[in-house]
Amino acid sequence: MGRTTMPATRVAGAAVATALVLGLTACGSGSGGAAGGGSGGGFTYWSMWRSDEPQAQVLKSAIADFTASTGIKVTVNWTGRDIAKKIGPAIAAGQAPDLWDESNDVVYGSVAAAGQALDLSPVLAMQVPGENVPVSEVVPAKFLDVLPKDPAGQNRYLIPYDVATTGMFYNAADPDIAAAMPSPPADWTGLLGVCDALKAKGKSCVATEGEDPWTNELYFDYLLNAAGVDFGKLSADKSGASWNDPAVLTAAQDVARLVNGGYLISGYDATKYPAQETNWASGKAAFYMDGSYVTGEVAKQIPPTWKFGSMLPPGAKSPDVSLFGFSIPKRAKNATAAEKFIAFFLQKKELSGMATTALNLTPRADIPAPAALADAQQQLSGPSVRLAFDGVAGDWSPKVLDQNYLDLWHGSISAEQFVAKCRSAQATYWQTQG
Secondary structure (H helix, E strand, O other): OOOOOOOHHHHHHHHHHHHHHOOOOOOOOOOOOOOOOOOOOEEEEEEOOOOOOHHHHHHHHHHHHHHHHHOOEEEEEEOHHHHHHHHHHHHHOOOOOOEEEEEHHHHHHHOHHHOOEOOOHHHHHOEOOOOOOEHHHHOOHHHHHOOOOOOOOOOOOOEEEEEEOEEEEEEOOOHHHHHHOOOOOOOHHHHHHHHHHHHHOOOEEEEOOOOOHHHHHHHHHHHHHHOOOOHHHHHHOOOOHHHHOHHHHHHHHHHHHHHHOOOEOOOHHHOOOOHHHHHHHOOOEEEEEEEOOHHHHOOOOOOOOOOEEEEOOOOOOOOEOEEEEEEOEOOOOOHHHHHHHHHHHOOHHHHOHHHHOOOOEOOOOOOOOOHHHHHHHHHOOOOOOEOHHHHOOOOHHHHHHHHHHHHHHOOOOOHHHHHHHHHHHHHHHHHHOO
């Protein structure tokens, strides 16, 4: 798995699960009509969502409103997550849609990295219909600035309508947690103090899927962020000497303190998702590090007395972010019409459905988050965000980090051994690259 974003399948699945809990259904027509024809023309759109998903419900409504308002017809293919495999070949064959949507890492890896994504800066300058403000005012630049640049040096190839983040989620209504943590801990030692207080009451501090490197590595990622270490620069050092930074060892030692202090839920090292997520939802552990989709995943498991809270690991300077949004292939035949739809969908009255129906966060600060994600929205309201692992992607993580980190997370190697192993593996990794 790449390191830039959280799993789209889980983001979508969580939204469906929560929507079902709330009694929502995905209704509406399957297609906005045939392309072309009428005074407004038309364009084609491939979506990462299936037609029965809540996100599709919101988009169908917006497409109907858009066509009624502009006369522009939209031919929609509810492609689902297979779109990641189909879009590149479609572009190469000259059969790509005019508009498509996916997560930032898929858009970059499948299209933008090859220089095949249109620069959407003109969309940012367009007026949001009925609001007398440009798109750039409702989509903060901080969400776009973190994206990697394409071969032409531009990174405005995606306009997000859905935003996700990660953090330590917990039940703020749990009296044990409230007593142990009257306020968020200021540093790692403070967090371990919270864990000690919970341990004294017989409650595990952290639930964790022991075989899932991505969520568990987030602790290390945020610790490095707190120390001012850029994960991207750490991984890019071909000699591996970047692992000699004392701040890297300190971060690894803090992870080891969490592991060796007995704060992780019993048996975590022999389970796979969703075993420990279920235990956490059952109140057997206080914190669970995951993406913001987790609130939807457990919505059917938790009692009505739950109140979701979330926080970043102490000291973290910026929350990470994953973006889901629109992109236009450079060879699109009807790009102008597609651009008009992007601006149209970013109206508050259209985009709000992504929060109220799909139960996701949006890039617009004036659209309230679903109650379960209020803390997550607050975390994203600061001046800066970042990509998880500072955008490290590809096979570096599975070849250098993942197994070594799991060994540290399972307590089978020390922090010092972990750093030494990663330093050596990274030097070897870069020697094998062309």
